[in-house]
Amino acid sequence: MEFENTYEDPVRAKAYSKLEFPGTYFLAFRDLPEIFARHGRGRRTLDLGCGSGRSTRFLRRHGFSAIGADISDDMIRMARGLDPAGDYRRIDDGDLGSFPDGSFDLVLSMFTFDNVPTWEKKLTLFREVRRVLQDRGAFVSVVSSAEIYRHEWASFTTKDFPENRNARTGDRVRIVVTDLEDRRPVEDIVWFDEDYRELYRRAGLDLVERLEPLGRPDEGIAWVSETRIAPWVIYVSARSSREHNLALPWARDE
Numbered sequence: 388m389e390f391e392n393t394y395e396d397p398v399r400a401k402a403y404s405k406l407e408f409p410g411t412y413f414l415a416f417r418d419l420p421e422i423f424a425r426h427g428r429g430r431r432t433l434d435l436g437c438g439s440g441r442s443t444r445f446l447r448r449h450g451f452s453a454i455g456a457d458i459s460d461d462m463i464r465m466a467r468g469l470d471p472a473g474d475y476r477r478i479d480d481g482d483l484g485s486f487p488d489g490s491f492d493l494v495l496s497m498f499t500f501d502n503v504p505t506w507e508k509k510l511t512l513f514r515e516v517r518r519v520l521q522d523r524g525a526f527v528s529v530v531s532s533a534e535i536y537r538h539e540w541a542s543f544t545t546k547d548f549p550e551n552r553n554a555r556t557g558d559r560v561r562i563v564v565t566d567l568e569d570r571r572p573v574e575d576i577v578w579f580d581e582d583y584r585e586l587y588r589r590a591g592l593d594l595v596e597r598l599e600p601l602g603r604p605d606e607g608i609a610w611v612s613e614t615r616i617a618p619w620v621i622y623v624s625a626r627s628s629r630e631h632n633l634a635l636p637w638a639r640d641e
């Protein structure tokens with residue numbers, strides 16, 4: 388069955404556009420300014436999978452010049468409405484062709500790869516990210532950890548989806564965002580760490596830092612699992628000098 392982008396939906400796009408940095412989301416954004424300071428080599432940024440623009444506005448607030456790009460018309464419409472001065476572009480899946488080689492110092496993607504379903508689609512995008520980065524540019528990707536789909540959180544519940552526990556890389560999993568007024572489960576694709584590492588390798592991106600942010604007791608947030616288990620993984624990668632053209636794992640199955 389075709390995986391449908393859960394965010395190509397006007398009701399969900401509207402609900403999502405009201406989301407800022409509550410609860411568990413705070414942990415996805417908390418450490419980014421320090422990460423940008425450590426790895427940033429300039430201000431030209433692409434926010435890949437910008438959604439309704441929360442992550443793009445975050446970049447702009449931190450002094451970056453940011454273009455937000457997304458495959459969902461509904462999300463791009465919301466982003467433009469919330470930030471008329473911003474630059475938001477609707478792109479086709481896997482296609483960053485409107486951006487020349489080396490045009491960005493930083494590519495950020497926040498939760499985008501939770502919704503990119505296959506090895507082939509993820510690798511196509513990773514290679515495109517590599518192409519649009521300048522030589523010393525950095526790619527910061529924040530994704531859901533495999534653990535997020537198996538526990539309870541300040542902003543999410545998964546207790547109604549025990550089947551998530553058996554999911555392997557590439558499988559669909561369900562999760563409810565309790566911070567949203569739209570309580571329909573979101574369908575994501577789970578991806579385990581070793582398989583993300585393999586994608587970076589195949590795309591010719593070197594992993595330079597990997598973080599699993601944990602909640603701290605003094606943050607004034609009613610953490611549930613967040614002080615013990617990381618809900619998010621932050622991967623920082625950079626262009627490596629050579630691109631790997633190894634046999635692709637899905638090609639063997641065809």
Ligand SMILES: C[S@@+](CC[C@H](N)C(=O)[O-])C[C@H]1O[C@@H](n2cnc3c(N)ncnc32)[C@H](O)[C@@H]1O
Pocket residue numbers: 392394395435436437438439440441442456457458459462479480481496497498499500502503512
């Ligand atoms: C969970 S939302 C996150 C939005 C935003 N980054 C934020 O932090 O609020 C994920 C977004 O990724 C987008 N997306 C999914 N697949 C994509 C692809 N292949 N290329 C670009 N965007 C994609 C979805 O349309 C959705 O808007």
